[in-house]
Amino acid sequence: MKDEFLNQINTYLPSVDYCSFRFVSKYTNILSVTRNVLEPIEIIEDEGLMVTVIHDGGFGYGATSDLTRQGILRATEEAKKWANFSKGHLIHQPIPPINAVDNGKYFTKEKDGWARESNKDKVDYLMEINKALKAKSAISNWGASFRYNKVETLFTDTNGSKFRQNISYILPQLVACAEYKKQIQTRTYGGHAHARQIGYDFLKDSDLISRASIIASDAIELSMAENCPDKKCNVIIAPDQMILQIHESIGHPLELDRILGDERNYAGSSFVNLDMFGDYQYGSDKLNISFNPNQESELATYNFDDDGTEAVKQFLIKDGKLIRPIGSYYSAQRADQDFVACSRATSWNRPPIDRMGNINMEPGNSTFEQMVSSIEDGVLLETNNSWSIDDYRNKFQFGCEKGTVIKNGELKGLVKNPNYRGITKEFWHNLDLVGDESSFSILGTANCGKGEPNQTIFVGHATPSCLFKNIDIFGGES
């Protein structure tokens, strides 16, 4: 059926220098139970096609949800019209690829398919989780949800390329709030971090009932805890906060379109410039960061990006030294840089731009216990709840849900509202120990915003826990 559709639309390709058709079909299913009540179940189906035309020195696109022959031809005319208009006005005349992708394919491996489980079974599971979250009276608010997304892409172009990718991912979200003396503390599981390309078996195997009990107990303990102290000390950052740190202070500043100025009116620029690649020491020699679209089950694992570039693992930072940007085939032409397969669009109705895929911290050789035992006076930081960084990606401040005091090499009680701030370069040079495979976690976030027109997209981050020296930490209002 899909191959037939691809063959059919292939006949509509116009006679221009280059044209591609990118069809995207997205299916989203969200089930939420809040305070033991099922919210209206949401099913969202979204299909459409983007036509991209490069012709006679111009570039334009037309996107439509009208998938009839007439609709596609109208979108093609729009793309040709904008290509004609942009001729002579473009910041860069894109040179289309010469090579063709021959019937490429990628499919997420789902052991237990989402559709095989009934709505009733999923709702029953969410109800059970709700019971575990509200096991104690001190819990003032609680809820759980499952989100399933399936994104199918069909691509064909005038080079003769054809490929089909089917990415599906699951995101569980658990929340528990506890109130003590009009101060609320919230703990979550999932949310920003635990999205994976995986089947429903992931939810069954994740033991969400136990996790619900743990976060509920945490919320109660945090509501009665002291504020995080205000001082400079060594910290261990857990994977569910590390992903945010990598995302904001390595991923975004290395995006080539930012470096080239495209995002200066919205998402911002970067302190990184083109002269720094191959030479600049980004962090300590413990820092190894890869663009890895091949990590199984990670959120942005795929074989091709939205321009049809083949996806392979590349190091962005090796032993602390900056190697290459996150730049797509077309952006790399503008900057004379190496490219990676990072040209991605949120859907059929937005043009691809430079995006993080899976941006991962390679594991080191320290166990979590070794890291804890090396700290005399510090804090373990877990689960992001606040993020803020300047438009050149220098000055950041991040907040976490949970802080655990470390004294004389042992984990002690909890502290609430743990925040930390710093400057990107100093921070990554303070990276002292990198966790080994035992704390390496495959995580990802479904909502990274960027671009004009605006786009949110899913990106993966896999990372171990890490130890940083001399970090400024502080708490909330006393």
Next chain:
Amino acid sequence: MREYFEKITKELFKNISSNEILIVNFDAEESTFVRLNKAKIRQAGNVKQISVTLSLSNKEKRNLKSSLRLNGNVDRDISTLIKALNYLKRELPDLPKDPYLMYANSVHSTSVSETKSSIDDSEILDYIIMSAKGLDLVGIYSSGYIYTGFANSLGQINWHSNFSFSFDYSIYNKNNNAIKLNYSSKTWDRSKYDLILNNGLKKLEILSNPSKNINTGHYTVYLEPSALNEIIDMMSWGGFSYKSNKIGTSPLHLLNKKERSLNKSVCIDENIKDGLSPNFNTDGFIKPDNIKMITNGEFTESLTSPRSSIEYSVVHNASSPHEYPCSIDMKEGTIGSEKILSTINNGIYISNLWYLNFSDRNNGRITGLTRFGCFLIENGKLTSPINTMRFDDSVYSMLGPNLIGLTTRRDLLIDSGTYEERSTASARLPGAIINDFKMTL
């Protein structure tokens, strides 16, 4: 587009039994997007999209929703929608009852339709590119129609169509300092565009002075309306929501509980009447013209959705399910534009704030950064640009005892957001002079 909407809903309602209620929400847009960098085109194109959400419920209070993207061809789309409706009918009996289900059951149809625009995108863009020659200009031009519809099987139909354009952009100098500008309207007026650009260029001249690093500490600052809007926007993350205040996750829950208060001059309304968003919500309830959320520094009324009204046994005000404002209206103050610099004398002029988030949500404490056109004020004059600074302060301080005053001038800020679809949100608010504004990094 309205004719298409009426045809598909008419066919759908023929398939509803007496035990069922069907709600149809309709969203469509035809948009041009042209992205510029260094006053040249980066990406240019057009997007046409139509989507419909079917919400089926029965008299046993079971409910299920399905959203679909459509072609715009009546016959094909009816067939697609009937299939989706039949799926909802099959699944509905297995679901638990929804005790908070509520929809409009007294028919109140409305219609707002704008006449066809005479805007020519190509002509406007030619002018923008020509007038920006030699400038380092970056941003996005977007334009086109946005359509919103509601219909239910009880016979209610609401329609809202709106044409607008937005040119949201920044101009940079050689030191990488920039001024952010925006021209949004329904009709293009070349003289208005020129005025905005020329005023921006004058500000850019001051930015060409060498930038200064300022120390962390407490400063008297002026927040332009666009900077103040960022703080009000953070307060809106649950701050005005009835449910968030009830469960305690609102950043204003202490204000809501009368534990804290703001400066008496702070009055914030949700002003639907003068905003750009439709006046009906997704359940078919008609929104009041105006909701007074904060009056004289005190919390007066929340945004309450129909679902919250059942859960907490209160009266709703037709808020959206997320209870988030879409048309903020903050009362002006008494400080004239000419008095801003002299009132501050020595401090910082902040045109924009950026990337705000909470550092302590419970206590309304917010962090963020200066961005675009921020200057040192020395002896009542703008002197030099400042390098980026981080602030971290509580809304109860900034808009409480530390608020020196609000300006008489207010700006209408039309949201240029385009996530999924073009936004219809807007805000009208003054600037603010604030004492002891805390810079931390």
